[in-house]
Amino acid sequence: MLVLNKRWLQVLATFLLVIPASAQRHSISGLVTDAETGESLIGANIHAVSFETGTVSNAYGFYSVTLPEADSTTLVFSYIGYDPQVKKVYLTNDIRLDVSLQPAAGLLDEVTVTADASAEANVRSIRMSVVDVPIQYVERLPAILGEADVLKVIQLLPGVQAGNEGTTGYHVRGGANDQNLVLMDEAIVYNPNHLFGLVSTFNSRALNNVELVKGGFPAQYGGRLSSVLKVSMREGNRRQFDGRAGIGLVSSHMTLEGPILQDKLSYMVSGRRSYLDVVMRPFQKDRLYYLYDLNGKVNYQPSPNDHFYLSGFQGRDVAEYTDASGLGYGIRFGNSTGTFRWNHIFGSKLFSNFTLVANEYFIRVNTIQGQFYSQNYSGIKDLSAKASLEYYPAPRHHVRIGGVATRHRFRSTGTGGQLPTGQVLGHLETNSIPEKTSDEFALYVQDDWNSSERIGLSAGVRLAGFDAPDVSYSALEPRLSVRIGITPESSLKASYTVMNQFVHLVPSTTASLPTDIWTPASKTARPQKSAQYALGLFRNLRKGEYEASVEGYYKEMNHQVLFREGTHLLAYDEIDSQLTFGRGWSYGAEFFLKRRRGRLNGWISYTLSWTRQRFADLNRGEAFPFRYDRRHNLALVGTYDLSERWSLSGNLVLLSGSPYTLPVGRVYGSQGGELYQGLFYDYDKVNNYRMANYHRLDLAATRKIKTRWFKEGELVLSTYNTYSRRNPYFVYLALDDKTQEPVGRQISLLPIVPSISYNVRF
Amino acid sequence: MARINRTSGVFVLAVLLMGGCKVNVAVDQQPYTPKLAVEGLIEPGSAPRVYLTTTVPFFTPTQTPSSLFVPDASVSILGPDSLDDLVVDSTWSDFWCRWEPFYQGAITVRENADYRLNISHRGEAFTATARTDLPAVRIDTVSYVATFVDIYGGHEGVVVDFMDTPGRPDQYRFEMVRTLDDRHTTVDDREYASTCISEGQQIRQSDVGRFVYFDDRLDGAPVRFVIEPAHINFKGDEATVYIQSLDANVADYYDRLDRQREANVNPFIEPVFLDSQIPGMIGVFGAIRRSPAVHFIFPEDSA
Numbered sequence A: 001m002l003v004l005n006k007r008w009l010q011v012l013a014t015f016l017l018v019i020p021a022s023a024q025r026h027s028i029s030g031l032v033t034d035a036e037t038g039e040s041l042i043g044a045n046i047h048a049v050s051f052e053t054g055t056v057s058n059a060y061g062f063y064s065v066t067l068p069e070a071d072s073t074t075l076v077f078s079y080i081g082y083d084p085q086v087k088k089v090y091l092t093n094d095i096r097l098d099v100s101l102q103p104a105a106g107l108l109d110e111v112t113v114t115a116d117a118s119a120e121a122n123v124r125s126i127r128m129s130v131v132d133v134p135i136q137y138v139e140r141l142p143a144i145l146g147e148a149d150v151l152k153v154i155q156l157l158p159g160v161q162a163g164n165e166g167t168t169g170y171h172v173r174g175g176a177n178d179q180n181l182v183l184m185d186e187a188i189v190y191n192p193n194h195l196f197g198l199v200s201t202f203n204s205r206a207l208n209n210v211e212l213v214k215g216g217f218p219a220q221y222g223g224r225l226s227s228v229l230k231v232s233m234r235e236g237n238r239r240q241f242d243g244r245a246g247i248g249l250v251s252s253h254m255t256l257e258g259p260i261l262q263d264k265l266s267y268m269v270s271g272r273r274s275y276l277d278v279v280m281r282p283f284q285k286d287r288l289y290y291l292y293d294l295n296g297k298v299n300y301q302p303s304p305n306d307h308f309y310l311s312g313f314q315g316r317d318v319a320e321y322t323d324a325s326g327l328g329y330g331i332r333f334g335n336s337t338g339t340f341r342w343n344h345i346f347g348s349k350l351f352s353n354f355t356l357v358a359n360e361y362f363i364r365v366n367t368i369q370g371q372f373y374s375q376n377y378s379g380i381k382d383l384s385a386k387a388s389l390e391y392y393p394a395p396r397h398h399v400r401i402g403g404v405a406t407r408h409r410f411r412s413t414g415t416g417g418q419l420p421t422g423q424v425l426g427h428l429e430t431n432s433i434p435e436k437t438s439d440e441f442a443l444y445v446q447d448d449w450n451s452s453e454r455i456g457l458s459a460g461v462r463l464a465g466f467d468a469p470d471v472s473y474s475a476l477e478p479r480l481s482v483r484i485g486i487t488p489e490s491s492l493k494a495s496y497t498v499m500n501q502f503v504h505l506v507p508s509t510t511a512s513l514p515t516d517i518w519t520p521a522s523k524t525a526r527p528q529k530s531a532q533y534a535l536g537l538f539r540n541l542r543k544g545e546y547e548a549s550v551e552g553y554y555k556e557m558n559h560q561v562l563f564r565e566g567t568h569l570l571a572y573d574e575i576d577s578q579l580t581f582g583r584g585w586s587y588g589a590e591f592f593l594k595r596r597r598g599r600l601n602g603w604i605s606y607t608l609s610w611t612r613q614r615f616a617d618l619n620r621g622e623a624f625p626f627r628y629d630r631r632h633n634l635a636l637v638g639t640y641d642l643s644e645r646w647s648l649s650g651n652l653v654l655l656s657g658s659p660y661t662l663p664v665g666r667v668y669g670s671q672g673g674e675l676y677q678g679l680f681y682d683y684d685k686v687n688n689y690r691m692a693n694y695h696r697l698d699l700a701a702t703r704k705i706k707t708r709w710f711k712e713g714e715l716v717l718s719t720y721n722t723y724s725r726r727n728p729y730f731v732y733l734a735l736d737d738k739t740q741e742p743v744g745r746q747i748s749l750l751p752i753v754p755s756i757s758y759n760v761r762f
Numbered sequence B: 001m002a003r004i005n006r007t008s009g010v011f012v013l014a015v016l017l018m019g020g021c022k023v024n025v026a027v028d029q030q031p032y033t034p035k036l037a038v039e040g041l042i043e044p045g046s047a048p049r050v051y052l053t054t055t056v057p058f059f060t061p062t063q064t065p066s067s068l069f070v071p072d073a074s075v076s077i078l079g080p081d082s083l084d085d086l087v088v089d090s091t092w093s094d095f096w097c098r099w100e101p102f103y104q105g106a107i108t109v110r111e112n113a114d115y116r117l118n119i120s121h122r123g124e125a126f127t128a129t130a131r132t133d134l135p136a137v138r139i140d141t142v143s144y145v146a147t148f149v150d151i152y153g154g155h156e157g158v159v160v161d162f163m164d165t166p167g168r169p170d171q172y173r174f175e176m177v178r179t180l181d182d183r184h185t186t187v188d189d190r191e192y193a194s195t196c197i198s199e200g201q202q203i204r205q206s207d208v209g210r211f212v213y214f215d216d217r218l219d220g221a222p223v224r225f226v227i228e229p230a231h232i233n234f235k236g237d238e239a240t241v242y243i244q245s246l247d248a249n250v251a252d253y254y255d256r257l258d259r260q261r262e263a264n265v266n267p268f269i270e271p272v273f274l275d276s277q278i279p280g281m282i283g284v285f286g287a288i289r290r291s292p293a294v295h296f297i298f299p300e301d302s303a
Helices: A006-017 A107-124 A135-140 A150-154 A276-280 B009-018 B248-265
Strands: A025-034 A045-048 A053-056 A062-068 A070-078 A085-091 A099-101 A130-133 A160-162 A170-172 A180-184 A207-213 A227-233 A242-248 A251-261 A265-274 A287-303 A306-322 A328-345 A350-369 A372-394 A397-418 A436-449 A455-468 A471-487 A490-501 A503-506 A517-520 A528-541 A546-563 A579-595 A600-615 A632-641 A646-655 A665-669 A678-682 A694-705 A712-720 A728-735 A742-748 A753-761 B021-025 B036-042 B049-054 B074-078 B083-085 B087-093 B098-104 B114-121 B124-131 B139-150 B153-163 B171-180 B203-208 B222-227 B238-246 B282-290 B294-297
Touching (some): A025 A085, A045 A062, A053 A062, A062 A070, A085 A099, A107 A471, A107 A490, A130 A135, A135 A207, A150 A207, A276 A287, A372 A517, A397 A517, A665 B036, A678 B248, A728 B021, B036 B114, B049 B074, B139 B238, B139 B294, B153 B238, B238 B248, B248 B282
Parallel strands (some): A180 A227, B036 B282
Antiparallel strands (some): A045 A053, A045 A070, A070 A085, A251 A265, A265 A287, A328 A350, A397 A436, A436 A455, A455 A471, A528 A546, A546 A579, A665 A678, A712 A753, A728 A742, A742 B021, B036 B049, B074 B114, B114 B124, B153 B222, B171 B203, B171 B238, B238 B282, B238 B294
């Protein structure tokens, strides 16, 4: 059972009571929406000119700003890609003011208009290590196989790196793949990738907003050590029917949205499916691959103060391969989520949200390789309830309090060994797998207060708990961020956060097997815990044309999980006994320079980092580089508007080689009998080798096309890995065909991949 | 060695589906200082024998026991009564067709005694100790099963039943000394075929099981080993069966060898580092104790 320390309760209570009282003040509050679609605008900037203060809209478009009584004041509403709107209001009582912003007419204007508000956030916001991922960049940058992808853009940001091509996920500030909390409309997406990691599960046409948090985590976020990726699905056009569709070389997509009841009830459905399986079927009957994902959302606003959302998502990957020699693979995995939310505005200062979430993830892998087979299944189902209250007591003062409770149900098993001659691999029955149930919950409070132009403080605390039949854990997680304004164009920020993680994704150390298994914390597998310190200098140049930042961080991670040496992981259901636990640490510096205006805009991102781990049972107890420890990570990203019809984009990435393990010596075994005869391996260190550096150039050209049948049309030509660099995917030992001596063998996955796609709006 | 492969299923699948390319790459040999590798198992009633080889950089062409043998070391074993200076000796393996060199002692190892191995080589000294206090178990029955399934698949097997010694941590492995002729030329699932057993020739060969059993979960309980013999068998083949009791160092080392070998050929197993209780070396010095021998006749041909 959890024991809540009385002293900490007092701290919480005190924290809540420090909200400053206000006198002779009035609040202006409301919703900021898109004038064309009626959808909420997240992160819109509201600026009270005469008071030189303001706020931003929350995740549901709600804002509230409380100001001293005055005859009148002027409010400026602005948002990325929209024309700003100026409102004059009389401040003699509380005011409800809903504002609809009109999308900017053209791309060039769009970029220009967006600059100031967002650039200001770079310097003036207390939060650091946060990146809003511009959806317009997602749509405009080169995309592999023509599939615009949020995660591919995230991988171009400082402090973030992809695994190798083909490995799933991304790694933030030295964190493992499982340390990223990925939320789709508040539902956890355990694996945000389609097969090989080439395409994420997020269909960009269905998305409204994407935010990545790498550090300085607000207290409402928890459960993972390294990052939070918050993805919001579009609500659907509340004013008129709208449709989008696209056809590419390997997949097609369609999105439909529109009102059911004008301005009250709307829907959005979006689907995507690859058809590689259909195209290849006549030529290659021994292999099959397809993916699909579906997004759907309904939102209903029965009154100005109430808003209901129902959204769902499902993604699946299916791949099979067999050949005459007996080589065979079958992989099937997918995510499903469902979210119900109710927003209620209690008054001009208090906003609430209540959420119910169900989500599921599973992976099933059947493999035959040589004489060996493996069958693995790992699945997790969650049910969650969340509540949050947001209170706006004063300008630039925002208090959030809330709680979340989640029930996890895990099922994992595996088997493997040598396949009996003549036997066919049977079906792994999953219903009989014992289920592990555990509960995770949290209470939090967060207070963001820009007390003056120069000083801002964000303080929070999260009480996180975990309860399983045989063990319980609880922890207090302090969160603190400070901003010190140096000049109007620059600020210094620092943050300290503690995070706990009660579920583990257990990877292999070297082979990156397709057998990643989610497992809950237990007596043996204690929760992962991190403490992260970050310090950053933020500066805008040339009146916001350029946005620059330098951030340094140090992150300590305890109770990290890896498999023991020699673990035949698929042969055991009791995973805990096969694990070993250690610590990791990462430190580095991140440089970011972004140009926000002009025909040519984009960014340069560079990360210099070190990440190491130490496990008592691995590498003879000595520290070794983390599997994704890459010293240098450089990305150049740009878009260029050639004309009204043509635009170009490109990105260049350069990463140091990632480490892997090879033996350095060979040892003769003599006295064990015939079955020991031969040469064994003398390993020196874990991850003692590094692959060659990785670099890649992607290019894209987009041409807008006028057509009589559609509102808009565009043709997108792109190349992935334009100069066809043979980047190392992984290296393994093999026997040379002629000499029968061991040699290193490198697999490179993707040469140049050209693609063409045609997208329309109707 | 034929299946050295660290690929994983999804990677290969990715390559197959997406048309990736596979090339041999030069992997620079990292600086590597060869180490001494020792295997010295002492048993009451026998004279000590120590195999001493050198390790080699990984990408060195395959070596033989003779080429790896370290002949210029000083190897001695200090027992309760005397110091035994071991001398270089060798035997000819009729099965492997090669000389197998080792250091041979002269004393007879006693029960319940402490022994110290001392190795001196080119200015470096290594030492390890072992105690010969292992109890011998008694085999209850040895039988045969035409098919059984383990993690390696379905096989014929020799079934050995015995009782674990209660009240102490024990480790065991199987041993079978067999008479082979030119019909039994293959070993380890036909990866190796002997080329020097002539027609009509009979040789004696020891077949030691790779699997090491630890009794940490079932102390004092009945134990059953079901063993797939290394060599094929024919009806009427004769063998002598033992259960070896192993001390903790011996068990740990051969268990690591077993798991590493599995990891080297099975892509689903994490790699295993080899260590030793002797700092600076690889290998083991320890004690074993054989059970009383049980004579066994194979009742049928293997499949």
